[in-house]
Amino acid sequence: MKVTKIAVVGATGMVGRTFLKVLEEQNFPNCEYTLFASAKSAGLKLPFMGAEYEVKELTEASFDEGFDIALFSAGASTSKVFAPIAASKGCTVIDNSSQWRMDPEVPLVVPEVNPQDIAKSKGIIANPNCSTIQAVVALKPLYDKYGIERIVYSTYQAVSGAGVKGWDDLENGAKAYVAEEPFEPKKFPHPIFSNCIPHIDVFLENGYTKEEEKMINETRKILHDDSLRVTATTVRVPVFNGHSESINVELKEPFELSDIYALYNDFPGIVVQDDPSTDLYPLACSASGHDEVFVGRIRRDFSVENGLNLWVVADNIRKGAASNAVQIARYILEHKE
Ligand SMILES: NC(=O)c1ccc[n+]([C@@H]2O[C@H](COP(=O)([O-])OP(=O)(O)OC[C@H]3O[C@@H](n4cnc5c(N)ncnc54)[C@H](OP(=O)(O)O)[C@@H]3O)[C@@H](O)[C@H]2O)c1
Structure with a gap:
């Protein structure tokens, strides 16, 4: 069975750390994780899945290693630059910032409400505002x-x-x-x-x-x-x-x-x-x-x-951000051919 590669972008932030908690709880089978943040946090070690994960600096080359899903929570300006790069390399981005939410090409999804919109994704799916x-x-x-x-x-x-x-x-x-x-x-x-x-x-x-x-x-x-x-x-x-x-x-x-x-x-x-x-x-x-x-x-x-x-x-931070995005990721994993 092919390993699913998941990137967590903004892993050191308020939402990013909750992503790690929710991913640990959900424990998706057969997944590999890489954590990214800004240059400031490169080298920092975060406890995750019973191990220490080193945070990497997010760069344009970060997505060359072929991720399947990227969970972004690093602000709108970071998403604006890096989400299209990730999507162009075949990765599905689930973005927590406001950058793509009102883009008509980008589905805005709450899985209990409009899961059918996930299938319309062209590479970026937006997580709505917490409220x-x-x-x-x-x-x-x-x-x-x-x-x-x-x-x-x-x-x-x-x-x-x-x-x-x-x-x-x-x-x-x-x-x-x-x-x-x-x-x-x-x-x-x-x-x-x-x-x-x-x-x-x-x-x-x-x-x-x-x-x-x-x-x-x-x-x-x-x-x-x-x-x-x-x-x-x-x-x-x-x-x-x-x-x-x-x-x-x-x-x-x-x-x-x-x-x-x-x-x-x-x-x-x-x-x-x-x-x-x-x-x-x-x-x-x-x-x-x-x-x-x-x-x-x-x-x-x-x-x-x-x-x-x-x-x-x-x-x-959970339903309003991290858990909603992880629910979308779960839906994608469960519906992929
Ligand atoms: N808090 C909420 O309730 C909530 C809810 C829904 C959506 N959101 C959205 O989620 C995003 C993050 O919010 P937050 O509350 O987690 O903010 P935060 O605590 O300030 O964390 C920001 C994260 O983004 C990273 N980052 C900043 N610039 C970056 C760059 N150039 N490259 C890579 N990583 C970068 C930071 O890394 P460093 O630590 O290295 O700086 C940190 O991991 C925002 O877009 C926010 O609007 C937040």
Whole structure:
């Protein structure tokens, strides 16, 4: 049986290290791995699969050795240069950056939602934005059964979504607060400790942030519905890991709440946590470390016809990035001739 060669690009980063964890858990048979990062990390040894793996510098020649799959999480500028090089050498790239997501030639995939799009790949498959992934998993069963008229997203996003530097801003800001010392954030435009910052990624001319625009456009692309009405407000909160989202959705058809619970209980990758009598609802701290999307606070929005409110939580580094990409890799491995 032919060995499958897998490259992990950006292996030293927040998402890259989670790739290694998820790949260890999944333990695909007959695979060989090579880890890449920037020149800065070349020679660094990372524990992986019970051994020490030396990190290599990513260069244009890196893909000459014939990889089958490359899991990229090294930022958009790295993907822009290196993903086409990898693809031109016969490697399927699964990219976590925003670089290729809205390219009409590149499928944008959440395996529970649109696995059929994987087959349309011409060498690059994009992993959606972390906040979009968990949202579309929760929306897909509703979309298929009732149709969706309009979506209002409000997000409460963890600092791990901003990589190692985002994590450090919360940790160091908390330490400085306790020590009563001044603190200058390095990643965010304001201190994140004891704060909520309604600003993720850059501002656009229309007043939205790019993160908000990503959620709107990516939702339409994944659900194959360019006319879907979607709006979003994305907020960074002082939580280390796990994004929470309030999703207000207007369905096209009337529904019974009992049917919504039944739909969610049957949908792969969703766990319903919803019992106000025992204070049970999804929480970032309990979703962290898991691959499922947790849904709760399921209730009618009485202010519109067919309105529904949801509280949706997931681990943004796992389901929002590494686990979703590894799920795509698994699909490719299981469907290759
Ligand atoms: N964090 C999340 O929740 C999340 C979710 C979805 C998608 N993403 C996306 O995933 C990507 C990585 O995010 P992250 O949070 O893991 O960031 P991070 O912690 O800052 O890690 C960045 C990684 O990219 C590597 N890198 C940077 N420049 C490179 C270059 N020229 N060549 C090769 N490797 C290079 C870094 O290597 P060195 O250590 O050598 O610098 C490091 O391994 C970003 O595109 C981000 O938007 C992140």
